Amino acid sequence: METKSKTKKKILIVTAFPTHGAGSGALITTQAKSYVENGDEVVIITGNNRTDFDKLDGVRYHVVPFTAETENPEKIEGQCPFNYLMFTTHTESTANFWNVSLEEIEAYNKSF
Numbered sequence: 001m002e003t004k005s006k007t008k009k010k011i012l013i014v015t016a017f018p019t020h021g022a023g024s025g026a027l028i029t030t031q032a033k034s035y036v037e038n039g040d041e042v043v044i045i046t047g048n049n050r051t052d053f054d055k056l057d058g059v060r061y062h063v064v065p066f067t068a069e070t071e072n073p074e075k076i077e078g079q080c081p082f083n084y085l086m087f088t089t090h091t092e093s094t095a096n097f098w099n100v101s102l103e104e105i106e107a108y109n110k111s112f
Contacts, residue, residue: 009040016047016064016112017084020054021091032059045112047084049092050074064111069094080107 013032019025025046032042036058043060049068055061065079069092082104083095097105 006039009035009038011035011040011042012045013042014045014112017086017090018048018053018092019044019046019061029056032056047112049076049079049083051076066093066095066111068092078111080104080111 011032013028015024015028017024019029019032028044028046032044033056035042036056042056042058043062045062045064047064047066049066051063051065051074063076064084065076066084067073067079067081069083082100083093084090085100085108086093086096088096100108
C-alpha cells in the first residue's frame with residue numbers, strides 16, 4: 001500500500017465582512033474550521049468594527065478596522081471613520097456602497 005505524505009497547506013481567506021453575524025461570515029468560519037482540522041495553516045483578513053469577536057483556535061486573524069455605529073465605538077488603530085461597507089445591510093452595519101462618497105470608497109480600498 002502506497003502512503004502519501006500530507007503537505008500542510010497555507011490558506012488565506014480575505015473577506016470585506018466580519019466572520020460573524022451573517023451568512024458569508026458563517027461560511028468562512030466553517031471553511032476555516034475544516035482547514036484547521038485538516039492540519040492546514042489558516043489566516044483570515046476580515047473587515048470589522050471590533051476586536052472582541054469569536055475567533056477559532058488555530059486561525060490567525062488580521063482585522064481591517066472600521067468604526068461601529070454604536071454610542072461608544074471601540075477605538076482601533078487605523079480604523080476608517082465609517083463602518084464596514086455592505087451591499088445591503090449587516091447585523092452590525094447599515095453602511096453600504098450606494099451611500100458613500102468617492103473619498104470614502106478610496107479610503108475603504110486603501111484599508112484593504
